[in-house]
Amino acid sequence: MTITLRAGSTVMFTGDSITDSSLGFGYPRWIEGEWGFRHPxxxxxxxxxxxxxxxxxxxxxxxxxxxLDTRPDVVSILVGGNDMGWHTYDPDGYVISPEAFAAGYDRLLAADGMFAQLAATTAPEHWAADGVHPTPAGHAALAAAWLRLVA
Structure with missing residues (x-):
């Protein structure tokens, strides 16, 4: 499936710290830059x-x-890393059952196994040094995967 973005479209990236990209080099910024380069x-x-x-x-x-209130034409979701085992890092964290996680995620969108495939051929630390947050190479892989679905 390919999504076609028309001039003037609005794309919303939403999720957790990986999507937040407050450090300035997250995959949404890579996509924005690459899109501007490919489609001026x-x-x-x-x-x-x-x-x-x-x-x-x-x-x-x-x-x-x-x-929804931003009325985007396309929504891209990346969330779920904090649902898995977060309570082991945060003493005040709460456990989410696999059923509750799956039901919530299904209500938003399905996940993709891209990082599992990448880690099968290259050390997982290359893609996410802390096992959660992507490295610049990990963000580039996310951006490349996203751009393959959009024309």
Whole structure:
């Protein structure tokens, strides 16, 4: 499946700290830059509503105000890393059952196994040094995967 972006389209990236890209080099910024390079004749408005620490249920809670109210033409979601084992890092964290996680995520979108495939051929630390947040190479892989689906 390919999504075609027309000039003037609005794309919303939403999710957790990986989408937040507050450090300036996250995959949404790579996509924005690459898009501008490849398609200077089709300007697009790029929005980001990633929130560090968010879980699927947090995204669900802010879905209407942070995503739908912006009236985007395309929504790209990357969330779920904080749902898996976060309570082992945060003593005040809460456990999310696999069923609750799956149900929440299914209500948003399905996940992709891209990093598992990459880590099968290259050390996982190359893609996410801390096992969660992508390195610049990991963000580039996310951007490349996203751009393969959009024309």
């Amino acid at each position: 004749d089709r300007p697009v408005t790029w929005l980001t509503s990633g929130v560090a620490g968010n879980k699927v249920m947090d995204l669900e809670a802010r879905w209407a105000t942070d995503v």
